[in-house]
Amino acid sequence: MKGFSYLKNVTTLALDRERCSGCGLCAHVCPHQVFVIRGRKTEIVARDACMECGACALNCPEDALCVDAGVGCASGILTEWWRDTFPGRRGGPESGCC
Numbered sequence: 001m002k003g004f005s006y007l008k009n010v011t012t013l014a015l016d017r018e019r020c021s022g023c024g025l026c027a028h029v030c031p032h033q034v035f036v037i038r039g040r041k042t043e044i045v046a047r048d049a050c051m052e053c054g055a056c057a058l059n060c061p062e063d064a065l066c067v068d069a070g071v072g073c074a075s076g077i078l079t080e081w082w083r084d085t086f087p088g089r090r091g092g093p094e095s096g097c098c
């Protein structure tokens, strides 16, 4: 999904570079190439591409990443899928995005 961009300056993604060990897991799991490893630390190079899926924070062994997962575009995509797949049916993911 290179080149993808979500909304400008809305992501809750935060990085504590002091904690980062440069293991690269965040760059490996991120579906939108938000990170690049440089000089044994990760860098956020595409902040607006973050859809707040939470994969990076969940996999970071140093607790260097923080993001409010589940409130971003992924939630909107799931909600849309639920409505299209089960029209008129109650339940499913909450809306509130996109």
Ligand code: SF4
Binding pocket: 019, 020, 021, 022, 023, 024, 025, 026, 027, 041, 042, 056, 059, 060, 061, 062, 063, 064, 065
């Ligand atoms: S997963 Fe965590 S420790 Fe590893 S490079 Fe990313 S931020 Fe740094």
Ligand code: SF4
Binding pocket: 013, 029, 030, 031, 032, 033, 034, 049, 050, 051, 052, 053, 054, 055, 056, 057, 067
């Ligand atoms: S929350 Fe998801 S999309 Fe955002 S930087 Fe982390 S892995 Fe990438």
